[in-house]
Amino acid sequence: MKRNTWQRExxxxxxxxAEGFVSAxxxxxxxxxxxxxxxxxxxxxxxxxxxxxxxxxxLQSPEGESLYRACTNDHHHHxxxxxxxxxxxxxxxxVEIWAKxxxxxxxxxxxxxxxxxxxxxxxxxxxxxxxxxxxxxxxRP
Amino acid sequence: MKRNTWQRExxxxxxxxAEGFVSAxxxxxxxxxxxxxxxxxxxxxxxxxxxxxxxxxxLQSPEGESLYRACTNDHHHHxxxxxxxxxxxxxxxxVEIWAKxxxxxxxxxxxxxxxxxxxxxxxxxxxxxxxxxxxxxxxRP
DNA sequence: AATGGTTTTGACAATCATTATCAATAAGCG
DNA sequence: CGCTTATTGATAATGATTGTCAAAACCATT
Ligand SMILES: [Zn+2]
Ligand SMILES: [Zn+2]
Ligand SMILES: [Zn+2]
Ligand SMILES: [Zn+2]
Numbered sequence: 001m002k003r004n005t006w007q008r009e010x011x012x013x014x015x016x017x018a019e020g021f022v023s024a025x026x027x028x029x030x031x032x033x034x035x036x037x038x039x040x041x042x043x044x045x046x047x048x049x050x051x052x053x054x055x056x057x058x059l060q061s062p063e064g065e066s067l068y069r070a071c072t073n074d075h076h077h078h079x080x081x082x083x084x085x086x087x088x089x090x091x092x093x094x095v096e097i098w099a100k101x102x103x104x105x106x107x108x109x110x111x112x113x114x115x116x117x118x119x120x121x122x123x124x125x126x127x128x129x130x131x132x133x134x135x136x137x138x139x140r141p
Numbered sequence: 142m143k144r145n146t147w148q149r150e151x152x153x154x155x156x157x158x159a160e161g162f163v164s165a166x167x168x169x170x171x172x173x174x175x176x177x178x179x180x181x182x183x184x185x186x187x188x189x190x191x192x193x194x195x196x197x198x199x200l201q202s203p204e205g206e207s208l209y210r211a212c213t214n215d216h217h218h219h220x221x222x223x224x225x226x227x228x229x230x231x232x233x234x235x236v237e238i239w240a241k242x243x244x245x246x247x248x249x250x251x252x253x254x255x256x257x258x259x260x261x262x263x264x265x266x267x268x269x270x271x272x273x274x275x276x277x278x279x280x281r282p
Numbered sequence: 283a284a285t286g287g288t289t290t291t292g293a294c295a296a297t298c299a300t301t302a303t304c305a306a307t308a309a310g311c312g
Numbered sequence: 313c314g315c316t317t318a319t320t321g322a323t324a325a326t327g328a329t330t331g332t333c334a335a336a337a338c339c340a341t342t
Contacts, residue, residue, distance in 0.1 A: 039292040064205045107263035116255045122248035180321035
């Protein structure tokens, strides 16, 4: 049976207040900064649970770090500024259908997909195009 | 000045012969198995260079490992069996257009995108019920 | 409220991919 | 052939994530 602990609530609350995607380490630091004595491993576990039960959305930064965000419970994707981390939720029914079809056409089942768009937001576009946190890994367009 | 070494050629050749995406560690193991004394760090560096100059395509497995593949120089995406690693190149003009549009609509520039579909291939579907390796990372479909 | 079986926590060690070091090597050039 | 300098590679270091396991917390039940 799944039990309710203040730790899990703390992580859920911290996720809700967080702006954009955050890492487990980042969330743990934030929680500590607000006085919470929660353990790092617990943050990892709570985030994994939240993602597994659909309460959190997760993706991997191009550097390989797992990032989490409170999920609105409906499937969507993200448009992420690689300089400042600004994240916009986007829906794309056409992509959903395409992904489902392309998997089926090749005999694949249990298909999931990774669809994320990285770019420079309107605010960051003018400034120096320094290779920020999200600078590596994406397929070249 | 960039120099030509047999190590870089070995990595390039190994990438060309590799089936589907391979990790740096995997390529290094393969090279060793064929008698090459190339160092692990060198494989990492060569792969990073190849990816940077567009000769290799890279993506991250749901487990966070960086995978590489010889790039055919034209933009495409991949349908990957999460059990055996079978990879199918897929093209999706609709997705390309969508990605470009959604970025523009939100004022994003220099947009790149990550679009990959993971699933179980026809061969692996009957024998792999465990969702283990994909429990984390990708957006839920 | 007290009990007790079970789950969860958390400090710490362990793992594992990747990167940094840095002396030794070798590519390219004249 | 020698020189300059990029490159290599053994190894240490890093850093995120996971495993361990005794102690603490949860919660149904008494
Ligand atoms: Zn921005
Ligand atoms: Zn989707
Ligand atoms: Zn397969
Ligand atoms: Zn594309």
